[in-house]
Amino acid sequence: MPHDAALCATQQPCEICPIRYRAVCAHCEGDELAELEGMKFYRRYEAGQVVVWAGDRMDFVASVVAGMAGLTQQLEDGRTQMVGLLLPSDFLGRPGREMATYTVTATSNLVLCCFRRKPFEKLLIDNPRIASRLLEMTLDELDAARDWLLLLGRKSAREKIASLLVILARREAALIKRRPEGRIAIELPLTREAMADYLGLTLETVSRQMSALKREGVIELDGKRRVIVPSFVRLVTESGDDSDGGPLS
Amino acid sequence: MPHDAALCATQQPCEICPIRYRAVCAHCEGDELAELEGMKFYRRYEAGQVVVWAGDRMDFVASVVAGMAGLTQQLEDGRTQMVGLLLPSDFLGRPGREMATYTVTATSNLVLCCFRRKPFEKLLIDNPRIASRLLEMTLDELDAARDWLLLLGRKSAREKIASLLVILARREAALIKRRPEGRIAIELPLTREAMADYLGLTLETVSRQMSALKREGVIELDGKRRVIVPSFVRLVTESGDDSDGGPLS
DNA sequence: CCGGAACCTTGACCCAAATCAAATGCCACA
């Protein structure tokens, strides 16, 4: 097994792709889809592997098919902040940009559906369906970033943890077009350190707050990477915002 | 003078518009520009006026021509975080969305170049130039939001203040296609409270850090709303990140 | 079954920024 990104021969047809109707290809049909299908290739990364370093040349863009990746930014003295969390169906890379602006790391085992950048950019010009879907996804990501700004700027450590769990639960549920409620389980494919980098905390504070939420019955831990939430509404209350999570979209 | 948004009769031709080559209309020429010009109308707001409330119907989109506006999000208990800062040439509103997601407030006197939403959406479909410019602007805004995440998550109060000043200086300079250097003046069309909401601080902390930067000669104050920076590189050093601000774009 | 590494938890202490509380400056306007 190579240490580098593994170019993976086994790729699925788009028809049975789990992110077929949520990714950048969502609105494509017939010829458009065939063209994308013809140029796609898969890559797999192990948890912890770096996909690209900030400043490196990046000549592909991709959709996350499975797993999770984090975009990360750093100050010179090493302080680290996650600035993007990519879940299945999210888009990676910026058309028109040669160099990666952020370091991308697989936080769990990761499968990407990649397209070489240049041909993809051409497709973007010829094919308004793809371009408009990408605009829509970018606007959604901007909205998510804005919720994240509120989280980082104004929420307490406990609210931050609860918010992260709510976000993961909602994203997980959205993939199967449902809305989380009642007793639910959340996969948590992040180390405590990655959670801390996401939330602007230290890993010690993350650990302490997780313990506190557990002690108070808001969550139960099933191993380190799986969380049981007895009452989803209780968790939402703890997260500080009581928005209902908006339309299913 | 009405208390509400002032629909303003005096509007300039696009040719002499100060944001002609930076706004969503940047790549438009001839017919495209004429079409935009035919449907545009100006609105003016006084400092402090609300442009739209979160949740209200919003049936126009707009470019900021002059002045500054803040997008703001709130938790139920009143904690407030600014999640967007709109400067001249920035785009306001989301095509395809009926309701405003954020409250928009003029932080200084503000001039908007508005388009009714429905006709603008139609234009977006028919006219790839505008759509691709909007995608580009949205991607830039996402990058800015990601720098902002780093600021909120990991920077000290002093670094936050310095970073805000650097951002304003760069944006001001970019409008005239220059890069800030040496001794510069920065307009600061924000109250201390608005700065605090931007930076995830209290207004007292903002005031204290401004005083400290002044005491140490990093900045001089010329009234409350104008800052003189004797050495721009010194200010950038104080901001924590030493990126050079990227290409002029 | 043991040793080690990676990850996580817990405790004690500290500090940067929040909170609470006055002052002070600065207009606009009577």
Next chain:
DNA sequence: TGTGGCATTTGATTTGGGTCAAGGTTCCGG
């Protein structure tokens, strides 16, 4: 020229989360 209403500054005190330090788990390879 005073006066009320802001925005801002400054001071005293508290506190949430950071830092430093020590153990505990889990899991893998030998």
